[in-house]
Amino acid sequence: MPSTLFDKIWDFHRVGQRADGRDLIYIDRHVLHELHAHHAFAQLRKEGRAVHRADLTFAVQDHTVATAPGRDDHTNPSGTAFIQAMRDGCREYGIRLFDIDDPEQGISHVVAPELGIVLPGATHAVPDSHASTVGGVGALAFGCGTSELAHILATQVMALKRPKRMRVRLDGRLGAHVNAKDVALRLIAELGVAGARGFVVEYAGSAIAAMPIEQRMTLCNLNIEMGGRSGFVAPDDATFGWLAGRPFAPQGAMWDRALGHWRTLTTDPDAAFDREVTLDCAILEPQITWGTDPSQVVGISGRVPEPAAIEPGRRAAAESAFAYMDLAPGTPLAGLPVGRVFIGSCTNSRLPDLQAAAAVVRGRRVADGVVAMVVPGSSSVKRAAEAEGLDRIFRDAGFFWGESGCSMCAGGNGDRGKPGERCVSTTNRNFENRQGPKVRTHLASPATAAATAIAGRIADVRQMLAGPA
Amino acid sequence: MMQPFIRHSGIAAPLLQDDVNTDQIAPILHSRGLKDDYQAMLFHRARRRDDGSENPDFVLNKPQFRGAGILVTGHNFGAGSSRESAVWCMLANNIRVVVAKSFADIYRENCLQNGLLPVALEPQDADAFIARVVAVDGAAPFTVDLVTQRISGPGGPDVGFDIPGPDRTRLLEGLDDIGLTLKHRDEIAGWERRAADAQPWLQAALDSRR
Numbered sequence: 282m283p284s285t286l287f288d289k290i291w292d293f294h295r296v297g298q299r300a301d302g303r304d305l306i307y308i309d310r311h312v313l314h315e316l317h318a319h320h321a322f323a324q325l326r327k328e329g330r331a332v333h334r335a336d337l338t339f340a341v342q343d344h345t346v347a348t349a350p351g352r353d354d355h356t357n358p359s360g361t362a363f364i365q366a367m368r369d370g371c372r373e374y375g376i377r378l379f380d381i382d383d384p385e386q387g388i389s390h391v392v393a394p395e396l397g398i399v400l401p402g403a404t405h406a407v408p409d410s411h412a413s414t415v416g417g418v419g420a421l422a423f424g425c426g427t428s429e430l431a432h433i434l435a436t437q438v439m440a441l442k443r444p445k446r447m448r449v450r451l452d453g454r455l456g457a458h459v460n461a462k463d464v465a466l467r468l469i470a471e472l473g474v475a476g477a478r479g480f481v482v483e484y485a486g487s488a489i490a491a492m493p494i495e496q497r498m499t500l501c502n503l504n505i506e507m508g509g510r511s512g513f514v515a516p517d518d519a520t521f522g523w524l525a526g527r528p529f530a531p532q533g534a535m536w537d538r539a540l541g542h543w544r545t546l547t548t549d550p551d552a553a554f555d556r557e558v559t560l561d562c563a564i565l566e567p568q569i570t571w572g573t574d575p576s577q578v579v580g581i582s583g584r585v586p587e588p589a590a591i592e593p594g595r596r597a598a599a600e601s602a603f604a605y606m607d608l609a610p611g612t613p614l615a616g617l618p619v620g621r622v623f624i625g626s627c628t629n630s631r632l633p634d635l636q637a638a639a640a641v642v643r644g645r646r647v648a649d650g651v652v653a654m655v656v657p658g659s660s661s662v663k664r665a666a667e668a669e670g671l672d673r674i675f676r677d678a679g680f681f682w683g684e685s686g687c688s689m690c691a692g693g694n695g696d697r698g699k700p701g702e703r704c705v706s707t708t709n710r711n712f713e714n715r716q717g718p719k720v721r722t723h724l725a726s727p728a729t730a731a732a733t734a735i736a737g738r739i740a741d742v743r744q745m746l747a748g749p750a
Numbered sequence: 751m752m753q754p755f756i757r758h759s760g761i762a763a764p765l766l767q768d769d770v771n772t773d774q775i776a777p778i779l780h781s782r783g784l785k786d787d788y789q790a791m792l793f794h795r796a797r798r799r800d801d802g803s804e805n806p807d808f809v810l811n812k813p814q815f816r817g818a819g820i821l822v823t824g825h826n827f828g829a830g831s832s833r834e835s836a837v838w839c840m841l842a843n844n845i846r847v848v849v850a851k852s853f854a855d856i857y858r859e860n861c862l863q864n865g866l867l868p869v870a871l872e873p874q875d876a877d878a879f880i881a882r883v884v885a886v887d888g889a890a891p892f893t894v895d896l897v898t899q900r901i902s903g904p905g906g907p908d909v910g911f912d913i914p915g916p917d918r919t920r921l922l923e924g925l926d927d928i929g930l931t932l933k934h935r936d937e938i939a940g941w942e943r944r945a946a947d948a949q950p951w952l953q954a955a956l957d958s959r960r
Contacts, residue, residue: 301916426834428863
């Protein structure tokens with residue numbers, strides 16, 4: 282019987298079935314972060330339990346770490362206790378920690394793939410909803426809560442109900458300065474914030490085949506914003522080339538053996554999905570959110586929608602978003618003045634994201650009155666960017682160039698906007714008050730964010746790069 | 751550790767929105783340290799006006815809903831982040847039941863881990879129940895019984911709800927989730943041996959530079 286890649290990975294990792302009917306799915310790689318780790322360590326201590334496979338478990342300080350140069354445990358005082366508690370727990374249980382001063386520290390979803398910790402066909406869990414970022418290398422990843430985190434530490438399995446299968450076909454060639462962020466935002470707009478609830482999504486199609494690994498990660502990262510349980514791209518030669526030589530990936534003869542297996546990781550031609558969706562990517566322009574959830578999206582040349590154009594069930598949410606965002610229906614997005622621009626987060630902070638932004642910024646200046654920040658996704662990304670001189674381009678233009686972490690994505694480290702400020706952000710959630718009380722967030726790609734920082738207004742990067750520098 | 755759930759009576763408060771997200775339920779910006787005040791965290795932002803004073807318009811601040819034990823809401827409740835504090839802060843306020851049109855996946859899992867009962871009603875049942883809750887306006891409590899799978903209370907007949915049998919058992923008995931899984935310890939060890947043979951790179955995560 283033909284089967285989907287999801288089924289192949291699930292079935293291989295199925296240890297057994299629990300008395301309550303849930304499948305026990307083995308977790309090959311488990312990565313913790315400091316915001317939730319301490320609760321789980323406390324639970325294990327209280328119940329006198331051991332960590333079953335500390336050797337398959339990693340920890341990264343990311344949510345609460347300051348981004349200021351020279352930072353330490355105390356630079357963000359509200360993070361100190363979290364950082365130290367995870368450090369203590371990792372020492373106690375023998376877990377490899379990428380600490381605040383580790384040269385490979387960063388956002389867990391960026392660090393795990395770039396070090397080759399997650400692999401094609403592997404299962405992965407993180408106590409964070411953006412776990413499926415690593416679906417970009419063909420891993421099956423699940424976000425989880427704190428109790429499940431303790432459960433995985435104690436058992437190395439998750440007790441899950443088998444999700445449904447969705448395939449999203451992305452066809453057509455992306456236009457200039459249109460990338461995975463724009464594709465994902467359009468997809469969320471089409472399917473809605475709960476459109477993939479209960480599903481694991483396989484992204485396929487010609488646009489995927491042409492997409493670099495980092496963009497595939499951006500796409501899979503945003504899978505949760507349409508409610509998906511997980512999302513991934515089947516690995517291909519681009520994936521294998523990207524992973525080869527990464528320090529935690531298999532090496533030598535073991536690499537060859539793994540590669541032989543990874544080449545079998547495909548969905549069979551006649552395999553059935555519970556739902557199939559197609560999106561023509563060739564017609565997309567850069568996308569941006571206008572409202573307070575990631576499905577409230579228009580093209581960069583578009584306008585805030587009129588209530589009459591919104592389906593009745595979504596109108597109340599739209600009205601509330603108009604008020605919070607201080608936007609009247611019919612207002613063009615392009616040209617709206619902004620106070621802040623943030624480039625970073627597990628969505629868009631890998632080296633190609635920074636390169637795309639730097640290509641816009643090079644030789645230009647951040648508009649007066651705009652606070653513009655770049656926070657690389659990992660300390661390794663930061664070094665690689667500095668080796669190319671990207672930090673100089675950003676700094677010379679007036680950007681803040683920070684140490685790596687989650688930063689303004691959720692503001693857990695103290696990096697926040699000011700009340701009422703309009704912010705274009707490469708992150709994943711434009712929820713009310715997320716980036717600071719009353720901050721008005723517009724989600725967009727790194728190129729759009731960079732162009733906006735230069736213009737001081739929401740800008741179409743295609744026009745900026747077409748015109749005189 | 752989970753508190754068993756058998757039945758719960760309380761005032762039902764209507765929060766009539768879809769897609770209420772965990773940033774609204776448990777704002778991260780309110781997090782202050784390892785021992786957070788989960789009682790104060792619940793809907794922290796919505797409960798206050800800009801000047802910090804209480805927002806009298808927010809449902810849980812209205813006098814009749816201050817001690818609410820049941821939250822009634824729309825589709826996709828608990829969207830967004832996986833933070834379990836969005837469940838803990840409900841329990842800290844003695845809200846033991848959320849009646850919704852649907853739940854976000856991770857939020858529902860977190861509910862089951864903690865004995866917060868997630869009741870998903872069919873849309874027409876949900877609309878009828880919401881109308882009752884609004885009409886009753888906190889004047890009398892509803893009772894949610896997981897044994898009979900019924901909601902009873904003023905303004906109409908009992909409302910039945912479905913919850914998968916295994917989830918129901920786990921809630922009724924307050925089963926220890928890790929304990930349930932550890933009954934399969936031998937199967938886990940067996941899987942690890944097979945995987946070490948079939949896909950050995952999965953069973954070792956070694957830094958090749960060391």
